[in-house]
Amino acid sequence: MLKIAIINGPNLNLLGIREKEIYGSSSFEDYFKTIEQKFPTIDLTYYQSNIEGELINKLHEIGFTYDAIILNAGAYTHTSIAIADAVAGIKTPVVEVHISNVFSREDYRHVSYLGKHCKGSISGFGLNGYELAIQSVLI
Numbered sequence: 001m002l003k004i005a006i007i008n009g010p011n012l013n014l015l016g017i018r019e020k021e022i023y024g025s026s027s028f029e030d031y032f033k034t035i036e037q038k039f040p041t042i043d044l045t046y047y048q049s050n051i052e053g054e055l056i057n058k059l060h061e062i063g064f065t066y067d068a069i070i071l072n073a074g075a076y077t078h079t080s081i082a083i084a085d086a087v088a089g090i091k092t093p094v095v096e097v098h099i100s101n102v103f104s105r106e107d108y109r110h111v112s113y114l115g116k117h118c119k120g121s122i123s124g125f126g127l128n129g130y131e132l133a134i135q136s137v138l139i
């Protein structure tokens with residue numbers, strides 16, 4: 001069974017509550033249940049942390065055995081060389097996801113330290129971006 005992990009970074013625990021006009025009104029837990037149902041043949045896991053080092057630890061822990069990691073590092077995308085180094089250092093391919101279209105927002109969101117080390121990036125399709133990322137692993 002294909003093992004895919006979704007890792008969400010800071011503030012994404014507030015999905016459904018936070019800035020709904022940008023991030024939508026569904027919690028990630030609810031959305032995760034729908035994707036588990038859509039992909040019953042994939043072993044999907046979900047992890048969220050607001051703490052940079054915890055995200056790095058999780059990448060190290062699963063990044064040599066999982067088939068793919070879907071990573072929304074939130075604002076750390078635009079600041080964290082340490083997470084970028086972790087993505088570069090693991091074996092598992094990483095797909096970068098952003099719920100909002102980061103390129104239509106503030107200039108500081110146009111830079112991703114991670115992007116260079118990812119298989120590809122998806123931005124601007126709302127929560128559906130996670131599903132598109134799973135599909136990108138299947139093709």
Ligand code: DQA
Binds near residue numbers: 011074097098099109
């Ligand atoms: C985000 C975009 C980031 O710029 C922002 O800091 C987030 C969420 C997104 O999913 O659109 O926290 O990664």
